[in-house]
Amino acid sequence: MQITRRRLMASATATLAASALPRRGWTQTSLMMGDTEIITLSDGWLDLPADFIFGPMPQDELAAILAQYGIDPSAPLTPPCNLTLLRRGDTLALFDAGAGTQFSPNAGTLPDALATAGIDPFDITHVIFTHGHPDHLWGVLDDFDEPFFGNAEHMMGGVEFDYWMDEGTVASIGEARASFAVGAQRRLEVIADQVTRIGDGDEVLPGVVAGLTAGHTPGHLVFTIGDGSDAVMVLGDAIGNDHIAFARPGWISGSDQDPEAAAATRMRLFDRITADGLTVVGFHLGHGGIGTVEAEGEGYTFRPSA
Ligand SMILES: [Zn+2]
Numbered sequence: 001m002q003i004t005r006r007r008l009m010a011s012a013t014a015t016l017a018a019s020a021l022p023r024r025g026w027t028q029t030s031l032m033m034g035d036t037e038i039i040t041l042s043d044g045w046l047d048l049p050a051d052f053i054f055g056p057m058p059q060d061e062l063a064a065i066l067a068q069y070g071i072d073p074s075a076p077l078t079p080p081c082n083l084t085l086l087r088r089g090d091t092l093a094l095f096d097a098g099a100g101t102q103f104s105p106n107a108g109t110l111p112d113a114l115a116t117a118g119i120d121p122f123d124i125t126h127v128i129f130t131h132g133h134p135d136h137l138w139g140v141l142d143d144f145d146e147p148f149f150g151n152a153e154h155m156m157g158g159v160e161f162d163y164w165m166d167e168g169t170v171a172s173i174g175e176a177r178a179s180f181a182v183g184a185q186r187r188l189e190v191i192a193d194q195v196t197r198i199g200d201g202d203e204v205l206p207g208v209v210a211g212l213t214a215g216h217t218p219g220h221l222v223f224t225i226g227d228g229s230d231a232v233m234v235l236g237d238a239i240g241n242d243h244i245a246f247a248r249p250g251w252i253s254g255s256d257q258d259p260e261a262a263a264a265t266r267m268r269l270f271d272r273i274t275a276d277g278l279t280v281v282g283f284h285l286g287h288g289g290i291g292t293v294e295a296e297g298e299g300y301t302f303r304p305s306a
Pocket residue numbers: 133135136237283284
């Protein structure tokens with residue numbers, strides 16, 4: 001067992017913690033594909049002003065669609081955060097690292113979810129990033145600024161890595177996201193030596209292929225696991241919610257850094273997902289995030305498996 005400051009602290013407080021802390025984390029949903037198991041683990045949820053996503057949308061039509069989903073457009077949005085874990089033999093690959101403790105008060109519960117699932121963070125073999133936003137990246141370090149997944153190979157799109165490490169990004173990204181850039185750079189500097197750069201079309205693990213899906217961020221990647229109609233696509237935030245992003249995938253969303261490119265990417269992905277009958281796993285989709293997609297009206301509907 002690897003000894004770290006986090007381990008020493010944890011062993012000193014374990015007896016107290018076991019009795020005093022509520023269990024916030026849980027293993028949510030899973031599916032089997034041959035010898036590969038796909039599990040989603042909850043990292044809690046975000047609290048966002050609704051305007052952050054809905055601001056640029058046609059408000060009258062938006063209100064009618066949100067009503068169908070039971071969403072109050074004036075209330076804060078509370079999107080769930082689902083991390084995807086792939087287990088196959090000795091491989092335990094985690095897609096994204098969660099938010100950690102410094103981003104959002106109700107996010108960062110992944111350590112509890114891992115513990116509940118009986119998984120030691122030091123047994124994670126790969127951490128494969130979809131992109132560098134705080135809810136996906138900041139959990140990569142523990143509270144002592146040491147890598148939380150201390151034995152894992154970390155993989156990030158080369159385009160994405162370079163974007164967040166670029167000194168100019170803090171100034172160009174806009175005031176609302178300047179802290180994203182500062183936080184990403186600080187963390188990536190710590191893990192830089194453990195990061196393998198990946199790109200479009202790369203087979204990052206046997207049968208797992210990266211796909212460049214720019215728009216939400218400049219170097220966002222999705223990952224297709226397996227092939228044919230049995231394949232599963234890890235969407236990250238390329239399709240960022242199970243309401244408006246499905247019902248009107250062509251609308252521009254305030255949550256995407258290049259909204260036009262992100263809308264084009266969403267429509268291209270939906271075409272492929274429905275043509276190939278793919279199962280999807282979405283980071284911010286409900287009911288654990290695993291499900292299928294059906295064409296409906298002007299857009300699509302998410303059919304969660306759980
Ligand atoms: Zn996200």
